[in-house]
Amino acid sequence: MTAAAVETLHTDQLDALESEAIHIMREVAGEFDRPVILFSGGKDSMLLVHLARKAFWPAPIPFPVLHVDTGHNFDEVIAFRDAVVERYGLELEVARVQDYIDDGRLEERADGTRNPLQTTPLLDAIAEHRHDAVFGGGRRDEERARAKERVFSLRNAFGQWEPSRQRPELWNLYNGRHKPAEHVRVFPLSNFTELDVWRYIRREGIELPSIYYAHTREVFSRDGMWLTSGPWFGPRDDEEVVAKTVRYRTVGDGSCTGAVESDASTLDEVLDEVRESRLTERGATRADDRLSEAAMEDRKREGYF
Amino acid sequence: MPDLLKLATAGSVDDGKSTLVGRLLYDTKSVLADQMEAVERATQGGGDPDLSLLVDGLRSEREQGITIDVAYRYFATPRRSFVLADTPGHVQYTRNTVTGASTAALAVLLVDARAGIIEQTRRHVAVMGLLRVPRLVLAVNKMDLVDHDENTYWRIAKEFFGLTEALGYAEEDVVAIPLSAKKGDNVVLRSDNTPWYEGPTLLEHLESVPVAGADHSAPLRFPVQYVVRPRTESHPDYRGYAGLIAAGTVRAGDEVMVLPDGQRTRVEGIDTFDGELDAAHDGQSVVLRLADDLGIARGAVIAAPGAPEPVTEFDATLAWLHEKPLKPGARLLLKHGTRTVQALVGAVTHRLDTETLTLDEDPGELAINDMGQVSLTVSEPLPLDDYDVVAATGSFLLVDPQAGDTLGAGLVGRPLVAAALD
Numbered sequence: 001m002t003a004a005a006v007e008t009l010h011t012d013q014l015d016a017l018e019s020e021a022i023h024i025m026r027e028v029a030g031e032f033d034r035p036v037i038l039f040s041g042g043k044d045s046m047l048l049v050h051l052a053r054k055a056f057w058p059a060p061i062p063f064p065v066l067h068v069d070t071g072h073n074f075d076e077v078i079a080f081r082d083a084v085v086e087r088y089g090l091e092l093e094v095a096r097v098q099d100y101i102d103d104g105r106l107e108e109r110a111d112g113t114r115n116p117l118q119t120t121p122l123l124d125a126i127a128e129h130r131h132d133a134v135f136g137g138g139r140r141d142e143e144r145a146r147a148k149e150r151v152f153s154l155r156n157a158f159g160q161w162e163p164s165r166q167r168p169e170l171w172n173l174y175n176g177r178h179k180p181a182e183h184v185r186v187f188p189l190s191n192f193t194e195l196d197v198w199r200y201i202r203r204e205g206i207e208l209p210s211i212y213y214a215h216t217r218e219v220f221s222r223d224g225m226w227l228t229s230g231p232w233f234g235p236r237d238d239e240e241v242v243a244k245t246v247r248y249r250t251v252g253d254g255s256c257t258g259a260v261e262s263d264a265s266t267l268d269e270v271l272d273e274v275r276e277s278r279l280t281e282r283g284a285t286r287a288d289d290r291l292s293e294a295a296m297e298d299r300k301r302e303g304y305f
Numbered sequence: 306m307p308d309l310l311k312l313a314t315a316g317s318v319d320d321g322k323s324t325l326v327g328r329l330l331y332d333t334k335s336v337l338a339d340q341m342e343a344v345e346r347a348t349q350g351g352g353d354p355d356l357s358l359l360v361d362g363l364r365s366e367r368e369q370g371i372t373i374d375v376a377y378r379y380f381a382t383p384r385r386s387f388v389l390a391d392t393p394g395h396v397q398y399t400r401n402t403v404t405g406a407s408t409a410a411l412a413v414l415l416v417d418a419r420a421g422i423i424e425q426t427r428r429h430v431a432v433m434g435l436l437r438v439p440r441l442v443l444a445v446n447k448m449d450l451v452d453h454d455e456n457t458y459w460r461i462a463k464e465f466f467g468l469t470e471a472l473g474y475a476e477e478d479v480v481a482i483p484l485s486a487k488k489g490d491n492v493v494l495r496s497d498n499t500p501w502y503e504g505p506t507l508l509e510h511l512e513s514v515p516v517a518g519a520d521h522s523a524p525l526r527f528p529v530q531y532v533v534r535p536r537t538e539s540h541p542d543y544r545g546y547a548g549l550i551a552a553g554t555v556r557a558g559d560e561v562m563v564l565p566d567g568q569r570t571r572v573e574g575i576d577t578f579d580g581e582l583d584a585a586h587d588g589q590s591v592v593l594r595l596a597d598d599l600g601i602a603r604g605a606v607i608a609a610p611g612a613p614e615p616v617t618e619f620d621a622t623l624a625w626l627h628e629k630p631l632k633p634g635a636r637l638l639l640k641h642g643t644r645t646v647q648a649l650v651g652a653v654t655h656r657l658d659t660e661t662l663t664l665d666e667d668p669g670e671l672a673i674n675d676m677g678q679v680s681l682t683v684s685e686p687l688p689l690d691d692y693d694v695v696a697a698t699g700s701f702l703l704v705d706p707q708a709g710d711t712l713g714a715g716l717v718g719r720p721l722v723a724a725a726l727d
């Protein structure tokens with residue numbers, strides 16, 4: 001029996017992905033002092049919470065969740081986040097971009113986008129709570145720079161990702177050693193694809209915020225994407241608001257997360273749509289990733305994901 | 306539900322590996338429109354899109370024009386899903402080949418038909434053989450540049466089969482496919498240019514090759530990751546041992562022993578969030594309840610009776626992964642399963658000469674990308690298996706106690722000595 005054959009599981013693919021994610025979460029619980037789950041209420045972070053419940057059952061999840069709140073939120077998502085926290089008795093930490101803007105530590109960008117502003121509040125929250133492991137929902141299929149991401153991704157005291165310090169990962173032996181003030185980002189969903197995520201959501205009956213399903217919304221077009229109109233998001237004078245039937249494929253800062261035109265109002269319809277989709281999740285919906293080819297790599301080096 | 310094949314690729318620089326992987330993604334329609342647009346924009350001088358750009362990763366690599374790290378790619382057909390560990394071919398990056406091979410059920414090795422088997426190919430085959438990657442494919446690429454010549458293909462294929470046979474591979478576990486990554490011949494679609502070739506295309510082979518079934522009959526090995534103690538109203542006294550079954554099968558009621566101390570007890574129940582199980586197999590994450598409270602903590606291994614006696618001194622084959630060389634007398638950390646102990650390096654007895662695939666004796670040290678044989682002493686007894694018997698509990702990492710870097714990957718026993726082509 002080889003390690004390779006152990007990897008090639010007899011059980012079906014979702015079972016294998018689930019077992020792998022649970023194994024990763026338990027390794028972190030066993031080896032780190034103060035882990036935290038990044039939790040936005042979006043689908044990937046809902047998957048993390050669901051997997052953590054499974055990993056430690058019948059005990060409650062042994063670590064808190066952290067939301068980096070850009071202040072540009074979809075109301076539905078915040079309400080959903082709070083309901084989940086309540087239902088599972090989670091401890092919620094919130095780092096607010098708005099606080100930083102209010103007291104001048106951060107400056108609003110000309111384009112109004114707040115995704116790039118999340119890094120400082122995130123790193124401050126990690127330092128303040130002395131988190132040594134931070135679970136993220138990143139997947140390797142999302143983007144080229146992510147294809148090489150480790151499951152355990154070492155960050156220096158500035159939260160930065162240094163290519164030369166990333167460690168080879170063999171078998172399922174993860175090396176989480178780090179120095180004081182450094183931390184490790186951990187990606188239990190590394191080997192899920194977008195389609196796996198949706199299949200798993202269906203199989204497990206995981207509830208999601210309503211904006212993932214088709215609904216009518218006032219939107220305007222910017223950079224080839226449908227952005228929602230709202231207090232923070234726009235539109236500018238030259239941008240025309242129209243009502244469209246849309247849904248979101250990712251949930252992020254409202255000012256730069258685009259909706260896609262879609263009639264998929266049920267989980268099965270969403271699955272069909274994802275299967276047929278001709279665009280990557282990020283290409284379709286994230287303005288900030290489209291700024292440049294290497295945008296993601298640069299942000300990772302800075303300490304964002 | 307389709308099943309999952311984890312595979313690794315390896316080849317030398319310019320053999321066409323990026324083009325081949327790009328071709329697989331493209332021809333299986335795993336490339337989405339926005340990715341393809343980016344590639345078309347980036348292709349120099351117009352013409353056919355350069356598919357190698359699809360798998361080109363970090364900017365530092367693009368600047369150097371080489372791939373320097375393991376990247377994971379995902380593609381699927383109606384028959385199967387694939388996770389491909391794309392490992393670069395540069396000589397100095399053998400460590401990436403080892404990393405990719407550690408989880409692969411199949412490896413695709415690439416050669417340029419004009420050059421045939423070269424030193425790099427031998428090195429890659431040796432690594433794959435050492436890690437016991439169950440199945441190998443030789444992709445004889447750039448057949449268009451040798452006029453799709455049958456004799457050229459056979460000459461290369463025969464030399465390859467000679468190597469794999471010497472490493473202990475059975476005939477049915479190795480295939481050689483003539484193809485052109487650039488033109489697409491025999492990658493996904495069968496080529497008219499090789500009427501003499503009767504075997505499968507690369508994708509046909511990947512879709513149909515039996516995935517080495519998990520060997521449920523192996524002896525149980527269950528490294529304990531975490532002790533679950535809810536102390537809640539609904540579960541005031543619950544105590545369970547969480548882990549991923551590394552080998553074998555566990556059934557409720559089974560007699561087991563707890564290593565390294567060797568106490569005996571019985572499995573009272575197998576719990577999961579979705580309910581209790583009668584039995585569970587390797588690869589499953591579960592929680593075991595035991596009949597006795599033996600004070601078990603993370604790092605213990607729950608095993609079938611008859612497991613080898615834990616040891617503090619043993620031989621191992623190492624793949625050295627770090628710039629800092631390994632010298633006898635080094636004090637390191639050793640991570641085995643869920644347990645980390647201190648380790649003292651004794652003699653470095655052999656080093657593999659990758660040019661000749663023979664062993665040098667008493668090399669003195671191991672440098673980055675070397676593979677060698679060492680003796681080790683550890684601070685606490687470890688429940689080891691020979692890598693060739695139970696890989697999951699026969700493998701370990703060596704870690705730098707100060708910097709925390711992963712320095713080497715170890716295989717318990719003497720597989721290197723056994724595999725060398727003396």
Ligand SMILES: Nc1nc2c(ncn2[C@@H]2O[C@H](COP(=O)(O)OP(=O)(O)O)[C@@H](O)[C@H]2O)c(=O)[nH]1
Nearest residue numbers: 317318319320321322323324357447485486487
């Ligand atoms: N004629 C021909 N050229 C190829 C073939 N496959 C790759 N190439 C070319 O060989 C060069 C190196 O390919 P690349 O995929 O970058 O190689 P890598 O370094 O192994 O990833 C490029 O110019 C490719 O276009 C093939 O099957 N036929």
